[in-house]
Amino acid sequence: MKKFILGFILLAGVLSVNAQSERYMAAMKKNLAAVDSSATAQSMLSLSDNFERIGNAEKSQWLPFYYAALMQVRYGFMQGDMSGADPIADRAEKLLNKADSIQPKNSEISCVKAMIATLRMIVNPMQRYMEQGTLIEQNLDAAKEQDATNPRPYYLKGENLKNTPAQFGGGCDAAKTVLNTAKEKFASFRPASEIAPNWGASRVDMLLNECK
Amino acid sequence: MRRLLFLAIWMIPAGLFAQVNISGKLTDNKNKPLQGASIALVGTYDGATTDSAGNYSFSTSEKGNQQLQATMSGYGTYTKNVSIEGADIRLDISIKELITELNAVVFTAGAFEASDKKKGTALTSLDIVTTASANGDVTGALKTLPGTQQVGESEGLFVRGGTATESKIFMDGNLVNNFFYSSLPGIATRGRFNPFLFKGTVFSAGGYSALYGQALSSALILESTDLPEKTEASLGLSVIGVNGGIQKLAKNKRSSWGLTYGYTNLAPAFAVIRQKQDFFKSPEYHELDANFRIKTKRGGFIKYYGYGSWNKTAFRASDIDSATLQNAFHLQNLNTYQNINWRENFGRRWKMFAGLSFSTNKDDIENELQDADDKKVPVSNPADGYAYKNFQLANRAQYAQLRIVMEKRFKGLNAVRFGAEHFYSNEKSTYTLYDGSQYTAAVKDNITAAFAETDFYITKDIAAKLGVRGEHSELMDKFNVAPRASIAYKFKDNGQLSFAYGIFYQNPERKYLAGSDINLGFAKASHYIVQYQKTADQRTFRSEIFYKKYDALYKTSPNSNGVEVASSNNGNGSAQGLELFWRDKKTLKFMDYWVSYSYLDTKRDYLNFPGKMRPNFAAAHTASLVIKNFVVPIKTGFNATYTFASGRPYYQLKYDNVQQKYLVEDKGNTINYNSVGFSLNYLPNLGKKDSKTFIVWVLSVTNVLGQKQVYGYNYASITDRKEAITPPSRRFVYIGCFLSFGVDRTQDAINNNL
Numbered sequence: 001m002k003k004f005i006l007g008f009i010l011l012a013g014v015l016s017v018n019a020q021s022e023r024y025m026a027a028m029k030k031n032l033a034a035v036d037s038s039a040t041a042q043s044m045l046s047l048s049d050n051f052e053r054i055g056n057a058e059k060s061q062w063l064p065f066y067y068a069a070l071m072q073v074r075y076g077f078m079q080g081d082m083s084g085a086d087p088i089a090d091r092a093e094k095l096l097n098k099a100d101s102i103q104p105k106n107s108e109i110s111c112v113k114a115m116i117a118t119l120r121m122i123v124n125p126m127q128r129y130m131e132q133g134t135l136i137e138q139n140l141d142a143a144k145e146q147d148a149t150n151p152r153p154y155y156l157k158g159e160n161l162k163n164t165p166a167q168f169g170g171g172c173d174a175a176k177t178v179l180n181t182a183k184e185k186f187a188s189f190r191p192a193s194e195i196a197p198n199w200g201a202s203r204v205d206m207l208l209n210e211c212k
Numbered sequence: 213m214r215r216l217l218f219l220a221i222w223m224i225p226a227g228l229f230a231q232v233n234i235s236g237k238l239t240d241n242k243n244k245p246l247q248g249a250s251i252a253l254v255g256t257y258d259g260a261t262t263d264s265a266g267n268y269s270f271s272t273s274e275k276g277n278q279q280l281q282a283t284m285s286g287y288g289t290y291t292k293n294v295s296i297e298g299a300d301i302r303l304d305i306s307i308k309e310l311i312t313e314l315n316a317v318v319f320t321a322g323a324f325e326a327s328d329k330k331k332g333t334a335l336t337s338l339d340i341v342t343t344a345s346a347n348g349d350v351t352g353a354l355k356t357l358p359g360t361q362q363v364g365e366s367e368g369l370f371v372r373g374g375t376a377t378e379s380k381i382f383m384d385g386n387l388v389n390n391f392f393y394s395s396l397p398g399i400a401t402r403g404r405f406n407p408f409l410f411k412g413t414v415f416s417a418g419g420y421s422a423l424y425g426q427a428l429s430s431a432l433i434l435e436s437t438d439l440p441e442k443t444e445a446s447l448g449l450s451v452i453g454v455n456g457g458i459q460k461l462a463k464n465k466r467s468s469w470g471l472t473y474g475y476t477n478l479a480p481a482f483a484v485i486r487q488k489q490d491f492f493k494s495p496e497y498h499e500l501d502a503n504f505r506i507k508t509k510r511g512g513f514i515k516y517y518g519y520g521s522w523n524k525t526a527f528r529a530s531d532i533d534s535a536t537l538q539n540a541f542h543l544q545n546l547n548t549y550q551n552i553n554w555r556e557n558f559g560r561r562w563k564m565f566a567g568l569s570f571s572t573n574k575d576d577i578e579n580e581l582q583d584a585d586d587k588k589v590p591v592s593n594p595a596d597g598y599a600y601k602n603f604q605l606a607n608r609a610q611y612a613q614l615r616i617v618m619e620k621r622f623k624g625l626n627a628v629r630f631g632a633e634h635f636y637s638n639e640k641s642t643y644t645l646y647d648g649s650q651y652t653a654a655v656k657d658n659i660t661a662a663f664a665e666t667d668f669y670i671t672k673d674i675a676a677k678l679g680v681r682g683e684h685s686e687l688m689d690k691f692n693v694a695p696r697a698s699i700a701y702k703f704k705d706n707g708q709l710s711f712a713y714g715i716f717y718q719n720p721e722r723k724y725l726a727g728s729d730i731n732l733g734f735a736k737a738s739h740y741i742v743q744y745q746k747t748a749d750q751r752t753f754r755s756e757i758f759y760k761k762y763d764a765l766y767k768t769s770p771n772s773n774g775v776e777v778a779s780s781n782n783g784n785g786s787a788q789g790l791e792l793f794w795r796d797k798k799t800l801k802f803m804d805y806w807v808s809y810s811y812l813d814t815k816r817d818y819l820n821f822p823g824k825m826r827p828n829f830a831a832a833h834t835a836s837l838v839i840k841n842f843v844v845p846i847k848t849g850f851n852a853t854y855t856f857a858s859g860r861p862y863y864q865l866k867y868d869n870v871q872q873k874y875l876v877e878d879k880g881n882t883i884n885y886n887s888v889g890f891s892l893n894y895l896p897n898l899g900k901k902d903s904k905t906f907i908v909w910v911l912s913v914t915n916v917l918g919q920k921q922v923y924g925y926n927y928a929s930i931t932d933r934k935e936a937i938t939p940p941s942r943r944f945v946y947i948g949c950f951l952s953f954g955v956d957r958t959q960d961a962i963n964n965n966l
Contacts, residue, residue, distance in 0.1 A: 027257050042248070046261035049250040053259045056252070083749060087285045087314060134441040167844050169898070 027054055028063065028195040035071070035199075041078035048072045052095060062103035063195055069096035069112050076119045089119045107147035108197045111156060114139035118160070136160070151185030155200045158182055162207055172211035179208050232296050235269035236303040238262045238282055246307070249284035254291070272296065286312055311624035311672040317702035319667075319677050321712035321743040322419035322756070324357055335415075340407040342840050345853040345889035347912060347946065349402045350413070351392075354432070355855075356836040358756070358791035358808040359417035362857040362885050363829050365923040365937045367392040367401045370829045371417050372760060373787030373814030374429025374737075377721055381432045382424060383410075384515070384553045386569040387635065389611045393523065394545045394575050398926075398937050399489075404499075404521060404547070411437040417791075418739040418758055419712030422663045422679025422696040423617060423629065428718045428737040428762070438513055439468050439505055448474070450910075450948030452481050453497075469504040487940045492586075493526035493542070512556035519549045528582065531601070532935050533928040537589060539601060540582050546574040561621040565631075568614050575607040592646060597930040604644040612636040625675075630664035639722045651773065655722045657687040665696070673702040685719055685734070692717040692734050707746040714739050720766050724778040724819075733781050736763040750798035760787040765818040770867065776820060785816025785824065802842040810834045820865055820874045828924050831857040831885070849893040857885040864927040864934070878934070882922045890916050908950045918942045 031050050038047065048071035055064030072092035076085045093116050100109050114136045121132035143153035158179035164170020182204050191198035234253075238246045245266025252259035258272035272278075275296055280303065282290040287307045294301060309315065324335070335343070335353050346352030351369055354360055361370035368376025381391040383405075393401035412435035420431040440459040448455040455474030462468060479494035501519045508514060524544040531537040553567035581589045581601040591599045617631035640654040665679035679696040696714035703709070717734035738761045745754040765783030768776045795806035812832055817824045834857045842849040864878040891912035897905060915921065923937040 023257075042261075042263070045248050049252070049259065049261045050257075052250065053252045054257050057255050057257055091285055130441055165844055167847060167898070 024054070024058060024061070025195065028067075031067070032195060035067075041075050041080070044071045044075035044078060048075060048095070055095075055098065060102060062099040062106070062109075063197075065095050065099035065102070066109060066112065066197070069093070069099060070115075073112060073115045073119055082122050083124075085119055085123050089116050089123075092116050092119070105146055107143045107150040108152065110139045110143035110146060111150070111152045114143070114153070114156060149185060149189060151182045151189050151204075152197070152200050154178055154182035154185060155204050158204070159207060162211065175207065176211055179204055179211070183208065230275075230298060231271040231273050232298065233269065233271050233300040234280070234294070234296075234303065235267070235300070236305060238266045238268060238284075238305045238307065240287070241306055241308045243306075246284055246287070249282055249287070249307075251305075252281050252283075254279040254281050282307055286310055286315060309672060311669050313625065316625055316669060316672045317675050317700045317708060319675070319698050319700050319710065319712075320708060320745050320754075321698050321700070321710035321741045322739070322758075323414055323416040335413060337407040337410055342849060342851050342891070342893065343838055343853060344851040344891040344912060345836075345838075345855060345887065345914065347402070347914070348407060350405065350407050350410075350434070351403050351432075353407075354415050356806070356808060356838050356853060357415065357417075358754075358793050358810045358834075359430075360810075360834070361829055361831060362834060362855055362887075363923065364400050364885075364921065364939060365398055366395060367403075369430060369432065371430035372758060372789065373785070373812055373816070373827070373830050374760075375827075375829065378427060378429035378718065378737075379432065380424070380427035380430075381434065383434050383517070383551055383569075384436050384567055385423070385433075385565060385615055385617065386551055386553070386567045386613050387426070387611075388549065389571055389609070389637075390547050390549070390573045393521075394543060394547075394573075396525065396527075396543065397529070397541060399940055404519070404549075405434075409436055409517070410434045417756075418760065419696070419698060419714050419741045421677070422665045422681040422694070422714075423631070425661055425663070425681050425683055425694065425716070426635075426659070426718050428716050428735060429760075436515060436517060438515075439465065439507065440470070444952050446472075446950065446952040448948060448950045450946065452476055452478050452946070452948075455499075465507075467504070467506040470502065472499075472501050474499045481944075481946075485941050485944060487527075488938065489527040489529045489940055490538075491525065491527040492540070493524060495523065495525040497521060497523040508556060510557045510559070512554065514552070514554045516552045517550070519547075521545070521547045528586065531581065532926055532933055533598070533930040536584050537598075538582050538584070538586075540580045540586070542576075542578040542580075544576040546572075548572045563619040563621075565617040565619070566615065568612075570612045571610070573607070573609045573611075575605070577605040577607075579603055594646075599646045602646040606642045606644075607639070608641070609637070609639040611638075624669050624672075625667060626669055627667045628664070629666075630662075632660070632662045634661075635659040637722075641723075651775075653725070655687065655725050657685060657719065659686070659719070660684050675700050683717060683734075687725075688719070688732055688734070690733050692736075705746070706748060707744065710741075710743045710745070712739065712741040712743075720778050724766060724768055724776065732766070732778055733764055735765050735781065735783075737761065738763075750796070752793070752795045754791075754793040756791045758787075758789060758791075760814075762786060762816060762818075765816060767817075768819045769873075783816065783818035783821075785814065785818065787812060787814035787816075787830075789813060800841075802844065803840065805837070805839045807838075808836050820867075822865070822874050822876055825863070825876075826861050828860055828862050831860045833858040847895045847898045849895075851891045851893070853887075853889040855885070855887045855889075859884050860924060862925045878927070880925070882924060882936075883920065885921055885923075886917075886919045887914070887921065888916045888919070889914050906952045910946070910948045910950070912946045914944045915939070915942055
């Protein structure tokens with residue numbers, strides 16, 4: 001009987017761990033599905049909050065904080081008033097630092113670092129391009145080095161180039177090369193899990209299409 | 213056991229289905245709904261984000277005692293214990309806005325501040341080098357801001373009825389004694405320092421902080437840059453010189469060092485652009501600077517900057533007393549400046565700023581009276597005033613300063629700063645007359661100062677800065693106590709109304725102390741400033757009115773050798789005026805412009821003035837328009853400035869031996885001053901892929917329209933002639949090319965424009 005009880009407790013323990021992890025996966029999947037179907041700034045913010053709560057509850061998972069930061073950056077770009085984006089970038093950085101301390105030197109995290117720098121730069125481009133521009137390049141380079149198969153640093157670089165006037169060395173011609181590399185990398189990219197970062201491919205197609 | 217198992221199975225679905233709804237409304241302490249705040253049951257997945265009406269609502273299956281938390285950046289965090297039993301919960305929450313740098317009122321009265329962090333309006337290093345009339349000179353660009361005079365016959369900042377010596381320049385807190393190259397008669401010299409050394413500038417036209425002193429009018433506070441972004445070498449080539457340098461950033465990005473050398477020779481430029489003076493030795497400069505910067509473990513910095521310059525020039529100018537004679541003026545200067553400073557965080561919101569600086573200056577000046585064939589005219593009869601035109605002057609000076617400031621920050625932005633500093637100055641000049649007789653005057657001073665200041669935020673919209681400064685001068689053996697205060701109030705629409713008040717003291721200039729044994733005190737100025745400023749969305753409007761009262765200004769009279777020396781503190785004066793400023797970076801893409809206007813009404817009785825009169829450096833109306841436009845398709849920036857100043861008064865003052873004072877013998881007003889400046893920056897490699905060299909071509913032209921400019925008049929001392937003081941040439945053209953080698957920054961330059 002004692003053995004049985006012990007076995008039951010152990011089983012319950014295993015079950016609860018599984019339940020926990022199932023609950024985690026379910027919550028992540030639900031929110032990731034919502035990411036794909038959301039288009040407003042406000043929804044980005046509320047998704048960021050959702051991910052942050054999951055992160056705070058789980059403590060040892062880097063993905064919730066990673067997504068929370070990513071959603072915060074997207075919110076920053078979408079909310080309209082660039083002059084007020086500094087506190088948003090600060091908040092995104094705080095969230096990303098939590099992901100970074102759980103999962104250091106991660107290529108995906110480096111990509112979001114570059115995005116935060118872009119957000120900061122746009123607040124006051126003339127004064128900040130030196131500092132933030134260098135950070136963007138450094139983080140995208142780090143992302144490529146940390147995981148050569150990750151297509152997102154190429155995609156982000158390509159998008160930056162596409163949004164840059166040709167006179168400044170940007171434009172479609174310059175962007176296409178990088179975006180094609182991104183496309184190739186997306187084709188062979190396999191995310192580590194159902195909830196691992198796997199975004200950007202459709203955006204690359206869209207950008208390439210615009211550059212036809 | 214079976215019962216236990218049953219119980220467990222029974223409980224799971226119960227837990228799943230018994231959801232409780234938690235909802236409510238979030239407002240700030242003024243009952244305004246807050247959108248975008250995060251509401252969470254701490255440690256669970258459950259929560260929501262407030263909508264535009266401040267409402268939130270979510271369901272949870274958690275049970276029992278939980279913590280509900282509301283967070284929003286810029287606001288205090290709200291936490292409340294809730295007990296979830298089964299019934300829905302309605303909880304309205306109110307959180308208080310925190311006082312942060314982003315939302316709080318800023319002390320702006322009297323000051324133009326520029327740095328990236330602050331939402332200031334003034335000039336960054338990039339603004340300075342792209343201001344057409346500035347010619348890459350820090351103070352040149354400041355002359356397009358309200359409050360400054362368009363004085364072209366001598367260097368320095370003449371602010372609100374104050375002389376250039378009443379404006380002091382500080383680098384990382386420490387005074388820079390010879391910020392400008394040594395004076396030449398009738399020619400304004402430039403500032404010595406490259407604008408790119410500085411990441412922040414605060415130009416205060418009055419009412420500045422108790423942390424600074426010994427300036428009756430104005431303080432220009434420059435903050436040097438921290439670490440460079442990357443390792444880089446640079447090379448500059450122009451028609452007037454070359455310079456090269458390196459900045460090396462350590463691999464761990466925690467320290468850097470740099471070295472620059474520059475050589476300038478104006479001979480080629482003067483060969484093409486005719487100068488009024490005959491430069492028989494064209495201005496020639498050797499300059500070396502070095503720096504290191506170390507980031508400390510606690511996020512502080514130790515920074516060193518060292519500068520050394522050797523330069524010489526010599527020119528002939530016609531003598532004012534005689535049509536046939538000329539003066540050959542010769543100057544050699546050796547200047548060094550070294551500054552090491554340390555700022556550190558000590559935890560518990562304590563900060564320290566410490567600085568030590570040391571500088572030396574050596575001028576060797578010689579003037580020779582020459583005939584039309586450039587031969588020395590030997591005059592030895594002192595009764596004949598010409599004799600005194602042959603002289604030599606050797607100036608030697610050493611300065612040192614030690615300064616420590618502590619800062620403790622409290623809740624919100626409240627802070628207390630206090631500290632002390634000590635200045636040492638040792639200045640000696642030797643005057644050699646035509647007959648070889650020498651007169652030496654040495655003045656040594658030790659000024660010790662202590663100061664304290666507090667920033668007190670009553671709410672985020674109203675704040676006061678109160679300060680006091682005490683100084684002791686060993687030379688005069690006198691104390692002063694100078695209170696400073698400013699109050700700032702922010703309106704709902706982000707407009708700001710500020711007031712500033714302060715008393716400012718200054719020691720006499722060394723040149724008026726030579727041989728003077730009069731018991732002197734500090735000269736004194738009181739400032740009263742009211743300002744309205746509104747900055748929104750890349751546009752700034754600023755207006756200021758001020759009243760300034762001068763007491764105890766220095767009066768001079770000739771001593772037994774006929775040299776003007778300070779004789780009393782009986783001078784006085786006042787200045788009042790109105791200033792307007794508008795800057796707009798938004799309306800037109802890639803275009804930035806600003807307009808400034810100053811009205812100044814000032815009179816003073818000082819030095820040898822016979823009574824109160826408008827000083828010769830003060831124009832009543834001054835206005836500037838600065839336009840910068842970057843044309844993307846041709847990678848070129850076009851910059852233009854237009855500056856206007858109404859005519860300035862000039863006087864002939866003659867000493868009357870009977871009345872034993874100076875009298876106005878003749879006076880007048882100069883013509884209005886008009887100047888159009890133009891400059892162009894071409895960046896050919898902008899956007900070139902894989903380019904490792906960044907190139908900037910610069911072309912600048914002063915006084916494009918060749919308008920006649922008269923700064924004032926000089927009167928002959930022996931005969932009755934008068935002569936207009938005009939620029940050395942009507943127009944000056946500069947062409948240069950700057951290259952930097954390193955990782956190409958162009959890509960970054962771009963994103964920024966989007």
